Amino acid sequence: MLDEYSSAIVHIIDDDESVRSALQRLFRSVGIQARSYDAAQKFIAEKGAEVPGCIVLDVRLPGIGGLEFQEQLADFGINLPIIMITGHGDVPMTVRAMKAGAVDFLSKPFRDQDLLDAVASALARDRARRASDAEAEVLRERFRLLSPREQEVMMLATAGLMNKQIAGRLGLSEVTVKIHRRAAMLKMEAETLAELVRMADKIGRP
């Protein structure tokens, strides 16, 4: 299962050198690339988030704690899934991490297989998010290539206005509206109005 993710990178953030090397060894043994950092700031500085992957993070880090870091990543717009590990966990900490979106929370010592399962889950989640983000980005790119008028007509048409209403709203002739509409569909690569509606909805989402 993990071998589908040969291009993904697991980022290990733990101040304990023995943990870092043990985890590196574990991931390498199953063919997953791993990078390790002894501090959270180093991960951010090295821009690890640009390739598919996930983060394995110790909750107790000097400087910035794992939970605060989780929040910071979100603020930075870094969406890599996170697996928390800890030697001294407690329930409130676990709940807080899980509510903040951690994929899993493992207490040391954990079984290797449990970590591998969590990583597989995390990488699957990351891949799915990238796919849907990529799709939205392709659509946004196409939309950007529409003329302003074409964009207006597309948004009004997908909101449900008829050509006549769009013409009235924009002060254009119906014929002109039809031309813009057809151009929009062509450039967006939508074969039907239904497809155009779905594209508009995907673009519209943040």
Place this chain on the structure above:
Amino acid sequence: MLKSGGGKKSDPEAIVLVIDDDDSVRESLVRLFRSVHLTAFSFSSTAEFWERRLPDVPSCLVLDVRLPGVSGLDFQKQLIGGSIEVPIIFMTGHGDIPMTTQAMKAGAVDFLLKPFREQDMLDAVNQALDRDRKRRLDRAVVQDLRRRFHELTPREREVLPLVAAGLLNREIAAHLGVSEITVKVHRGSLMRKLHAKSVPDLVRMADLLKENFSALATPGESS
């Protein structure tokens, strides 16, 4: 069991369901909820819970992870298996991380270690009830749509995907081998029955139907 009763005028707006085998815990929780005007029902076991007819209103469960008979986590699985989506808040006197993680992964709203601050419990309950209100609203929209879809005649169901695709009446008529007037009649009728104000409206409804009821894929389309 949770869905019986329907939303009657006499029903509370929302209910909190407490399951704990410890009498004093149950009683103090019920007191706490009533003090903020929340209706609360309590049960000493999950068996008792299954037996009870409850109003069909926004609800949430507050239960101890360690219950005699069925563990809280197994009960959570049973609910999920029975498609009962009432949000759950777990309590425990002996938290352990694997249990907490499991509960959270399975969708628990919160997991509170006893003794917990009353405010934390109230915050969790409010969050859980909000979640349930939203879920019920979304579900009602889908059920309403499904009801309206069932009012369509077979012919209207054939015309629906063609209209949603944006085909002109003339094109639909050719496709189905009927007159344009017939198509117009079906189109008007199906839009009216579904309460669709435009073709894009119809597209979104058709997609919502497909998402929720793959068995109801309209004819002429692959689901």
